[in-house]
Amino acid sequence: MKTVKVLLVDDSPVQLALLRSWIEQDPAMKVVGVAASGLEAVQLTAELKPDVIALDLFMPEMDGFKVTERIMQEHPTPILLLTVSEQHATLSKDAHHSGAITVMLKPTPDDAQNIQKFRETLKVVAKIKMVRRHTVKPIAPQSKVSFPYQAVLIAASTGGPPILQTILSQLPEHFPLPVVIVQHIAQGFEMSLINWLQTSCLLPIHLAREGMELKKGVYLAPSGTHLELLHKHGKVVLHLSHHAPVRGHRPSANMLFDSATRLLGGNLIAIQLTGMGEDGASGLKAIRDAGGFTIAQDEKSSTVFGMPQAAIKLGAAQHVLSPEEIPRKLKEILGLQP
Template sequence: MLVIDDSALMRRLMSDLLSVDPLIEVVGTAADPFIARTKIKRLSPDVLTLDVEMPRMDGLSFLGNLMRLRPMPVVMVSTLTAKGAAVTLDALAAGAVDCIAKPQADLGGGLSAYGEQLRAKVRQAANTRAVSRATAPNRPVPATAYRHPNLHVIAIGASTGGTNAILDVLSALPADTPPIVIAQHIPGAFSAAFAERLNQHSAMTVVHAGPSQPLLRGHAYVAPGGFHLRVYRRGTAWHCGTSDDEPVNGHRPSVDVLFESVAQHVGSGAGAALLTGMGSDGARGLLALRNAGAYTLAQDQPSSIVWGMPGAAVALGAAQQVAPLNQVATRLLGRGEVR
């Protein structure tokens, strides 16, 4: 793999952290995209880590050129700033497979944990395929489209590739859609910006979920990075809330945690979709939802960046249907009906 960063200190740190894993070989580093271009041609790395903010050419511009000329898995490395978060989401939309915040000077003993996270993201990236964002988006669901009368809450879970997949689903849904709760594996530094990005491209109102709030029709609630999101019943209404208890399946938010809470408190009044992602988080929760009478859907393999999570759900028999991404919105609202 190739590490691209304008800071010599960061290039050395990233290389040292990655080289701990015997399965990862850092074949080179580059101080800017122009040097990187030459080294990519000469070294043929399988994965890149790419700095967002660099001189001469920024990471987003370089990524656009790379995805057009030589698509390959890229993990974006971003500073913890509002600008860095926004550009990182632009990079994910342009084809990067994952993102991670830059390590901070005050990490201290946390550097070991950061290294584990970085290595996991690089290993995952190596098992993904670069996919063009020119693929057909979800068809917008007309406001008069078929609705299942007992659909009260929709739950969506995703990981690698999920920021784009969830945007595609939400942008196709009308403003009067039942409340949606979302667990996407994303660093805490980027989840608020992700919620805002979804809000800009959706007819629904999309918010960063808080400790306790009612679920309202026409609203979607995104789990903050570093917090689980659960749904519960209070009187006659459903609410959602966040917590920072232990990670599940190595994740916080965990899709299993969200799905299992929806299965327990909403049951047959729910619809759920498990989208692209590495690993198996959400598969067990989707099975719990199906057993509770909810409608369950898994994204199909051809339209997934990684068919890990949805594939695990299919293997468990948790998904009533398997469908391409551009049919997810319609199937959720119609609980399987496509019209």
């Protein structure tokens, strides 16, 4: 039986490594190349002539639909689009418009059933005969990918402030979502942190107060108090509570993440930054399971890799990124100009 030659395309080295390992567990398939950008994918398709391409939907410079259109014009090859969000896994109409066969959710390391489904889908897609598209109609405006996210949540501890500065300083003044932060910090130092962050951030930064309506801007949890999201009179508001510390933490990132998931489901972007311990890891996993978009800081840039590592081990992080890559990814998935 002929071995199925697979080209993998994803801007995340972690995702590429996972996808490769799952594919190479099947002797009927072989990864013949990997690409980290759309342009590289087009070039490798011409050089390697794979039988099938597994392509990330969210790519820098060219998203998965644009890459697919380009490949179908130049080197027609069966393409399976992959996404990390259930809200985008239903975009088969857009996939067919661009020339891809279908869209499916990326498996998670702890989901053997979907890993097997991924392998079987690749083999089925590889058998489909493709034809060159000399002209490709643009995707109609109503088919454009929508991003229904309603908030960005960030957890940080040891080494967090400079990383927060790196991220917040790169967000534009018109950034559309509120950013809610749990940073483990000694009581009484919150305003000093806010004032320091504000010197390089275009968004207004607030110390969270009870009943404050969640609007565009940045909100920092007060030390010694849990911060949660609640619905009140048809609005999303901040709620401060003095419940017991969770595994030694008050505020607890897990408390924030869990309350937000109960309220907003998968309409969340959540980020786990440097810090000791595991605070935020299980909450990040709940957000991912609900269909949200999740990121963990990479080990190289982390002062303490405990919190990001705990999230990664749970399968909670869809992307593992450096501090400089995080704001670029946020702007990319929200359709903002670089």
